Amino acid sequence: MVEGSLIRNGPGKQRIGCDEFKHMFDGSALIRKFDIENGRVFYRSRFLRSKTFERNMACNRIVVSEFGTEAVPDPCKTLLDRFMAYFTIDKLFSDNDLVNIVEISDELYALSETPFITKIDKNNLSTLEHIDMRKYLAVNIATAHPHYDTDKNVYNIGSNFGCYSIVKIPKEKGFQQGSVVANIPAYRPFNPSYYHSFCLTENFFVFIEQALVLSVSTAITQHFFGGSNSNIFKWIPEYMNKFHLTSRQDGKELSHIYVSDPFMFFHTINAYEDNDHVIVDICCYNDDKVLQTLFMDAIKEAEADINSAKKQADYIRSQARRFVLPLIRFDDQLIIGQNLNRLENSSAVAVVSENFEIKCTPEALTEESAAMAEMPTINYKNFNGKKYRYFYALCRRDDLLCRLMKCDTRTKSIVLWEENNFYPSEPIFVPRPDAIDEDDGIILSSVISEIENNKGFLLILDAKSMKEIARAEMETPSYLPPDFHGYFC
Numbered sequence: 001m002v003e004g005s006l007i008r009n010g011p012g013k014q015r016i017g018c019d020e021f022k023h024m025f026d027g028s029a030l031i032r033k034f035d036i037e038n039g040r041v042f043y044r045s046r047f048l049r050s051k052t053f054e055r056n057m058a059c060n061r062i063v064v065s066e067f068g069t070e071a072v073p074d075p076c077k078t079l080l081d082r083f084m085a086y087f088t089i090d091k092l093f094s095d096n097d098l099v100n101i102v103e104i105s106d107e108l109y110a111l112s113e114t115p116f117i118t119k120i121d122k123n124n125l126s127t128l129e130h131i132d133m134r135k136y137l138a139v140n141i142a143t144a145h146p147h148y149d150t151d152k153n154v155y156n157i158g159s160n161f162g163c164y165s166i167v168k169i170p171k172e173k174g175f176q177q178g179s180v181v182a183n184i185p186a187y188r189p190f191n192p193s194y195y196h197s198f199c200l201t202e203n204f205f206v207f208i209e210q211a212l213v214l215s216v217s218t219a220i221t222q223h224f225f226g227g228s229n230s231n232i233f234k235w236i237p238e239y240m241n242k243f244h245l246t247s248r249q250d251g252k253e254l255s256h257i258y259v260s261d262p263f264m265f266f267h268t269i270n271a272y273e274d275n276d277h278v279i280v281d282i283c284c285y286n287d288d289k290v291l292q293t294l295f296m297d298a299i300k301e302a303e304a305d306i307n308s309a310k311k312q313a314d315y316i317r318s319q320a321r322r323f324v325l326p327l328i329r330f331d332d333q334l335i336i337g338q339n340l341n342r343l344e345n346s347s348a349v350a351v352v353s354e355n356f357e358i359k360c361t362p363e364a365l366t367e368e369s370a371a372m373a374e375m376p377t378i379n380y381k382n383f384n385g386k387k388y389r390y391f392y393a394l395c396r397r398d399d400l401l402c403r404l405m406k407c408d409t410r411t412k413s414i415v416l417w418e419e420n421n422f423y424p425s426e427p428i429f430v431p432r433p434d435a436i437d438e439d440d441g442i443i444l445s446s447v448i449s450e451i452e453n454n455k456g457f458l459l460i461l462d463a464k465s466m467k468e469i470a471r472a473e474m475e476t477p478s479y480l481p482p483d484f485h486g487y488f489c
């Protein structure tokens, strides 16, 4: 039996006083932990004591705006106050770190997509320290999905004015010795891309600018006149998605431009190099409508009306797609219309366009209609950035995100786990310590009940077969909400 702790993060409190958070991305961060010891499982949870949480609770209302929730402005604040606050980022962003849990230099941190991260005690989940990453790293925001190399150094990507910066945090020295290792110029500085994740391969950072962008002008206007943060995101389908390949050795970007038709994504699955190609697997949406379906009003509408539910289900079809980016030598002769993908058994296309950009059309790894793939995970420890075969993800049955999937990217076959009236969370793969096979390990997922909202269980699956090995059922004193991401340590 596995031993260790699964620590997860997500929105736990959807209402403060009479105020209700308006979007699934907004509720107060609730940290949850499953300790697995000697065949027994212990569960505990604790609200992250972010400054935002403390301020909200002290006022008994929502006083800090979140992604889809606009706080009621302080009536005593003048326009001049708001103008001055524009120059103080900690007045702009919430530190409600509800997205992920990561390990940096042997310490655990809760993260979202702001510069503010929170150190937590891995034993009792108490909040230890509020950290403003801008004190140590030259970025204004950063993703909640950093990567590790084999030495457990941490890489993340953040934003600066006019560029995206990749930062490295050395395991032994921590934030104090963090540094920018690559700068990637923004294709459209006044409409920088939204990004939630990126990839590493052996030699490259892989970063994708997508057609979901942030409108700087809207952000400034809204700061003075109000509005939720979701308003500053714009879906501009005329924009092509742009893939950046940046050398991990010297931080320089390859000069060839790789583009694709627009798609929206939160999560990359994995990327690797194969025979002078870079392969990038991504959970893709056709547009940004998924963001609208996660507003609480839309969720309630879907719960009340089957037609609304079906319509919204159509919006949240995420398909795993494989993009193939051929590496081009400086003396290669490019012929317009030529497909540069030389990989066998690959239907992805990379065509030289008239302006000599490489237009990439992906190969589907999962069906678009039936088996939505989201919250993907792999055998990260042994296969991140390397040629791999399997990923695990949440997927749908009808309009419900209620299945766990194992996808064989070679055969495109899928194995499912599901149980009526229960919703699993993001699968976490834990390899067997002496494993040889890529899928020799277990899948952990915290599962909640649709019927009784204070019941759930920790599910343990055999990753080869997706058959259940064990479950630890629990009943909590209060509502047991869904969560986003987690970490096993």
Ligand SMILES: [Fe+2]
Binding pocket: 099, 144, 145, 196, 266, 267, 485
């Ligand atoms: Fe995420």
